[in-house]
Amino acid sequence: MALAAPPDLSDIAVPVQPLARTYSRGLYIEPHEHVWGQVLYAMSGVMWLETPNEALVVPPQRAVWLPPGVMHGIRVVSDLEMRNIYLRPSIAATLENTVQVIEVGRLLRELILNLVEQGPAQQGLDYYEAVVGLALLELQRAKRTVLKIPMPASSDRRLINLCQAVMSAPSLDVPFEQHAENAGASVRTLARLFQGALGMGFAEWRRQVQLATAVAELIQGVPVSVIARQLGYSPSSFSDMFRRELGVSPSQYPIGERMT
Structure with a gap:
């Protein structure tokens, strides 16, 4: 087109x-x-x-x-x-x-x-x-x-690159150390930048990205087991995390009416 x-x-x-x-x-x-x-x-x-x-x-x-x-x-x-x-x-x-x-x-x-x-x-x-x-x-x-993720109002390109990399690949299978290496900064430096710019640590911020990604997948009808695997969890551990953060299990999350 x-x-x-x-x-x-x-x-x-x-x-x-x-x-x-x-x-x-x-x-x-x-x-x-x-x-x-x-x-x-x-x-x-x-x-x-x-x-x-x-x-x-x-x-x-x-x-x-x-x-x-x-x-x-x-x-x-x-x-x-x-x-x-x-x-x-x-x-x-x-x-x-x-x-x-x-x-x-x-x-x-x-x-x-x-x-x-x-x-x-x-x-x-x-x-x-x-x-x-x-x-x-x-x-x-x-x-x-609420599908919003805070982004750093920072001029530090390393932090912005890391955030964008996580949004593209939010799986637990990619450790913080690998993200830091790809961004060209030490783990200690990026941990400090995260806390200063966003008021939270890397693990908490990535979890928010994972939840937003998971909700988007649920809306499209992707099975919970597939979403869990994509994000680096077992189905049970993913459901536990989802329920702890959002108060309901993935299967109970209100996704609105599906279009056909």
């Missing part, structure tokens, strides 16, 4: 601008920002979205709300079918001024797809504006989820 032309964010006469794109696994989109608000929704595939202060894992059935002016990069974990809508600043102001991960139910999904696939010329202006209004209401009322 050829890349669609970028939206014209200088045209404030329209309420939203759509964008449909396909991205291949492993692609990294360099940090950038927009003057409009942005709803990023993946019909299929998983991405990590990185802002200066946090990283968010975004599986299908979730979207990210990005207020205007938020710097962000995107790391594509698996082949991604993206459907985005940009909201002009006056409309964006009716949503939060912080980044949010949003559960996408069936109605919101169909509204996003409708806005991306059909503009006012196809639907008629009155109908189109009604769809925009309903989509905004659904965005405002949609459940917010």
Whole structure:
């Protein structure tokens, strides 16, 4: 699929601008920002979205709300079918001024797809504006989820490289020592940087990445035993860790409605 032309964010006469794109696994989109608000929704595939202060894992059935002016990069974990809508600043102001991960139910999904696939010329202006209004209401009322990982606001490239490496491979099978060697720093130095920048140790931070990754896999219907193995756990030890951290077993975790 050829890349669609970028939206014209200088045209404030329209309420939203759509964008449909396909991205291949492993692609990294360099940090950038927009003057409009942005709803990023993946019909299929998983991405990590990185802002200066946090990283968010975004599986299908979730979207990210990005207020205007938020710097962000995107790391594509698996082949991604993206459907985005940009909201002009006056409309964006009716949503939060912080980044949010949003559960996408069936109605919101169909509204996003409708806005991306059909503009006012196809639907008629009155109908189109009604769809925009309903989509905004659904965005405002949609459940917010916690799939956020704190990221270091640090200029130390070694720490940032280590964090990005862990998000790509969060398994216990890759020890801290190996991550430190790959990042070009000693274990002691990176442990100190972790504590200073994030207020927690490496093991605790990686566990948060593992939990976010596990939730994204559960949403896609991946068996618990497979997730455990990918993260370097036995099924029982993974379930114990998951329950200890999130209060429920993996099989009891609320994942919302699955799209078919």
